[in-house]
Amino acid sequence: MGELIQMFLSGTWGTLSLFGVTLVGCLLGGTILAAMRVSPTPVLRGTAAAYVSVVRNTPLTLVMFFCVFGLPYLDIRFGSTAAMNSFVLANIALIAYTSCFVAETLRSGIATVPVGQAEAARAIGLPFTQVLGYIVLPQAFRTVLPPLGSVIIAMLKNTSIASAFNNRELISAMRGAIELRGDIVIPLLLATALVYLLLAVVIGRVFDVLERKLVILR
Amino acid sequence: MKKLSTIIAGSAIGLLALTACGQEGTPEAAGEGGTQAEAPEYTVAEDVDLSDSDTWEAANSAGTLKVGVKMDQPGLGNTEPGSDAPEGFDIEIAKITAAALGFAPDQIEWVETVSANREPFLQQGTVDMVVATYTINDERKKVVDFAGPYYVAGQDLLVAADSDIAGPDDLAGTTVCSVDGSTPAQNITDEYPDAELVTYDTYSKCVTDLQSGSVDAVTTDDAILRGYAAQYEGEFKVAGDPFTEEPYGVGLPKDDDALRDAVNDALEASMEDGTWTEAFEYTLGDSSGVEQPSVDRY
Numbered sequence: 001m002g003e004l005i006q007m008f009l010s011g012t013w014g015t016l017s018l019f020g021v022t023l024v025g026c027l028l029g030g031t032i033l034a035a036m037r038v039s040p041t042p043v044l045r046g047t048a049a050a051y052v053s054v055v056r057n058t059p060l061t062l063v064m065f066f067c068v069f070g071l072p073y074l075d076i077r078f079g080s081t082a083a084m085n086s087f088v089l090a091n092i093a094l095i096a097y098t099s100c101f102v103a104e105t106l107r108s109g110i111a112t113v114p115v116g117q118a119e120a121a122r123a124i125g126l127p128f129t130q131v132l133g134y135i136v137l138p139q140a141f142r143t144v145l146p147p148l149g150s151v152i153i154a155m156l157k158n159t160s161i162a163s164a165f166n167n168r169e170l171i172s173a174m175r176g177a178i179e180l181r182g183d184i185v186i187p188l189l190l191a192t193a194l195v196y197l198l199l200a201v202v203i204g205r206v207f208d209v210l211e212r213k214l215v216i217l218r
Numbered sequence: 219m220k221k222l223s224t225i226i227a228g229s230a231i232g233l234l235a236l237t238a239c240g241q242e243g244t245p246e247a248a249g250e251g252g253t254q255a256e257a258p259e260y261t262v263a264e265d266v267d268l269s270d271s272d273t274w275e276a277a278n279s280a281g282t283l284k285v286g287v288k289m290d291q292p293g294l295g296n297t298e299p300g301s302d303a304p305e306g307f308d309i310e311i312a313k314i315t316a317a318a319l320g321f322a323p324d325q326i327e328w329v330e331t332v333s334a335n336r337e338p339f340l341q342q343g344t345v346d347m348v349v350a351t352y353t354i355n356d357e358r359k360k361v362v363d364f365a366g367p368y369y370v371a372g373q374d375l376l377v378a379a380d381s382d383i384a385g386p387d388d389l390a391g392t393t394v395c396s397v398d399g400s401t402p403a404q405n406i407t408d409e410y411p412d413a414e415l416v417t418y419d420t421y422s423k424c425v426t427d428l429q430s431g432s433v434d435a436v437t438t439d440d441a442i443l444r445g446y447a448a449q450y451e452g453e454f455k456v457a458g459d460p461f462t463e464e465p466y467g468v469g470l471p472k473d474d475d476a477l478r479d480a481v482n483d484a485l486e487a488s489m490e491d492g493t494w495t496e497a498f499e500y501t502l503g504d505s506s507g508v509e510q511p512s513v514d515r516y
Contacts, residue, residue, distance in 0.1 A: 072432065182358035183337065189334075
């Protein structure tokens, strides 16, 4: 029993490390993509629109396949060990995929900011990056906190796909536990679901607190 | 009208030009397997009566025996893309057992099972028996019964044909690939921590990595490795001797002793009259040096 708990704990740690790195990456990536989507330069707009269309409509398993098997084919590797390499590549796939959803969510947030604000910012001479950075994005982020929370919780569950590509996380722990204890398969599946539920509830709570303090309702 | 005929002529010429792009002949499959041309036939027993077994009664009245098998392990239980029935040593054992229970091969319904759902399927009656590289161990015996073993596999290594790795002690500093969560993977982590373990969700990804040289060895039960070595003729070899013991058994619903005795009888009979060897040589190749296990009637 102690061994099972040990396996689940190290699996949860694996999931949380994937989640943490992807969280930072996708918020950054999503912001950049959203900025590109609303930028005055048509090239940037077109590139971002094409990227989001392609990657958002590809299943995450395929995106991860391309990253984990395709990038090494082009001799792009990270880190000296296979474990670090797979970790980074899985994170790249997750960030690339989740950024699209964050970007689309942010874009709808940007649309809620009254256009007069952007016009006033231009009128006082602020360049585009500062209009976004000081005026529009802070308001946009605060408006879309609820759907952003959903995207982040979905990303937490998507990390399970990395277990098929050499990342030892919660699903790996579950598979190992089932192999060891074939007599309690259903309880093990329920335990895994419970851990994901717990992590998602915690994230949901964090977003609840953030919403209470920050959300702008128009 | 002239424009229409120009278009038709143009597309016809275009199509003709495209036919030149066809390949000469079809590409060869990645090596032919070690299979002979004809599948062994097993005589179906007549007048079988196992009324003490609820599972057998139900299957008999339905006219179908549901057998859980793997469908992604070459040599043991594998469905080729495009074919509708699985093939392999496990499938042959299932056919031998079904024949002894009175079911012809076309009365068998093959249900795909993966490692995680073998016990639940037997407990819920989704399948009547499981022949799916099912290792006998004490935890599983708490919830299902086992007939057999019908083959004692062991963990082994698949390496490139020109590799120097001869056994698990040569693994220090190399990369070894296996399936996530499986017993061989856990064994490598526990016993050979100097080897770097890479895990994927299917063996085929491991074998692809071995082909490209990203990993130095693939580890799992030697029967599965033999299947891959036979499929990719000449590229790989199974290194050395197995270093663990994994007895494969036929999984049966718990406490169905009549069925278990019947399946054990069938397995023993097949080992005595040569059908076991026939099935082995049809699916896994040369059986010289392979020991037939004795069934365990616990």
